[in-house]
Amino acid sequence: MRHFINLLHFGFQQARSCLFPLVIFLALAVTKFVEIPFIPRYDLILFICLMTQILMIVFKYETIDELKVICVFHLIGLALELYKVHMGSWVYPEEGWTKFFGVPLYSGFMYASVASYICQAWRRFDLRIRNWPPSWLVVILSAAVYFNFFTHHFIPDLRWVLKVLVILLFLRTFVYFTVNNTTYPMPLSLSFVLIGFFIWIAENIATFFGAWAYPNQEQTWSLVHIGKISSWLLLVIVSIMIVALLKRLKGKREEVKSNTYKSWLKNV
Structure with a gap:
């Protein structure tokens, strides 16, 4: 019974962590039919995203540190969007005032919403990662995964090689999450797969509401190819790696400050 109650609580906290993505989906749905x-439309969605972000900070639904992480992801996502649209991977067919080189600025918020979910879930479930691999390897692998989204247009796609390297690098890495004072373990690689799968479902909803369109969806909507899960999987890997590295760096800074303060107290 306790685990069933924890499951309900887990679902509730997951829903709370998805507030930003939910607002984006609602904005897409409403502006699609109204x-x-x-x-x-694209500019209205951008306005809704900006107001949502401001209100989340004002009402302390998100912290300033989380906002910094989200801004980083907004820039990373926007750079990827500009390149992918230029290469013809997908299009934004509607007009907009805040549309540059074929990319509306609201698109960066779709990546930022993934970061928002990760940050919120991290805080609400008090995530702890054990057996984290050497950070320099994580940085190199994250960069390789991200740049593969750009380079596969010119050189062979290395996504499967990168996936194998991710599995090997994080083979012993577990994430521990707490629900109602009960802590559960999960292989970090499994969390990559689960989040990537649910983002693929979200992508189908987003394209149905006209957030963007792949070449095979320009005339009529169709299900996003299941192979796209692998792309989102890699993006999730980069996202979690970046968030984890930033949190580790923050933890080390706070530890240094704490040790410095304790040292000062001893000398007073």
Whole structure:
């Protein structure tokens, strides 16, 4: 019975962590079927995303540190969008005032919402990672995964090689999450797969509401190819690696400050 209650609590906290993605989906759905005068759809979605972000900070739903991480992901995602649209991987067919080189600025918030979910879930479930591999290897692998999204247009796609390297690097790494004072372990690699799968489901919902369109969806909507799960899997890997590294760096800074303060107290 206790584990069933914990499962319900787990689902509730997951839903709370998904507030930002939920707002984006609602904005896409409403603006898809309800025409708003005087402002293009993409710009209205951008305005909704900006207001949501501001309100989440004002009402302390998100912390300033989490906002910094989200901004990093917004820039990373926007750079990827600019490149992918230029290469014809997908398109944003509608007009917009805040659309540059074919990419509306709200698109960066879709990546930022993934970071928002990770940060919120990290805090709500008090995540702890054990047997984290050497950070320099994590940085190199993260960079390789991210740049493969760019380079596979010119050289062979290395995603499967990178996936094998991820499995090998994180083979002994577990994430521990706490629900109602009960801690559960999970292989970190499994969390990559699960989050990537649910983002693929979200991608199908987003394309149905016209967030963007792949070449085979420009005339009529169709299910996003299941192979896209692998792309989202790699993006999730980069996301969690970046968040984990930033949190480790913050933890080390706080540890240094704490040790410095204790040393000062001894000398007073």
